[in-house]
Amino acid sequence: MKTLIRLFFKTLRLLLGPFMLLSERLSRPTGLVRAPALQAQVDLQCRELVLYQFSTCPFCIKVRQEMRRLSLHIERRDAQHNQQNRAALVQGLGQPKVPCLKITDPSGTVQWLSESTTIIDYLRSRFASAGA
Numbered sequence: 001m002k003t004l005i006r007l008f009f010k011t012l013r014l015l016l017g018p019f020m021l022l023s024e025r026l027s028r029p030t031g032l033v034r035a036p037a038l039q040a041q042v043d044l045q046c047r048e049l050v051l052y053q054f055s056t057c058p059f060c061i062k063v064r065q066e067m068r069r070l071s072l073h074i075e076r077r078d079a080q081h082n083q084q085n086r087a088a089l090v091q092g093l094g095q096p097k098v099p100c101l102k103i104t105d106p107s108g109t110v111q112w113l114s115e116s117t118t119i120i121d122y123l124r125s126r127f128a129s130a131g132a
Helices: 002-026 036-046 058-069 083-093 116-131
Strands: 049-053 075-078 100-104 110-114
Touching (some): 002 058, 049 083, 058 116, 075 083, 100 116
Antiparallel strands (some): 049 100, 100 110
16 A cells, blocks of 8 residues: 555656646746845855755745745755765655755754755745845
């Protein structure tokens, strides 16, 4: 039964995926415009962040749209097709759940955030005020 359910969702993702990606491309939000020096600071802070994602996951699309809205250049890693990225996600989070944001602070401490709303709240609290 479990295999049948996985097959169903894999097929559904395969059929709907191209439409979801097209919809994402057509509905791109306008990015936040910052002064060049301020954007450079934000870009530097974004180097501490990595988003583990699947390209056609609706929750990942939601996070990517917010990243565009906030003009954040965060590294994105495909955890669906790249086995090294998937293994790193499982090792850090304990499961292959996406979207997942890996946050590395300057001291090297790593924090993993999952759930799209949690990630979006974190990004907004950290970067939305940097647009003023």
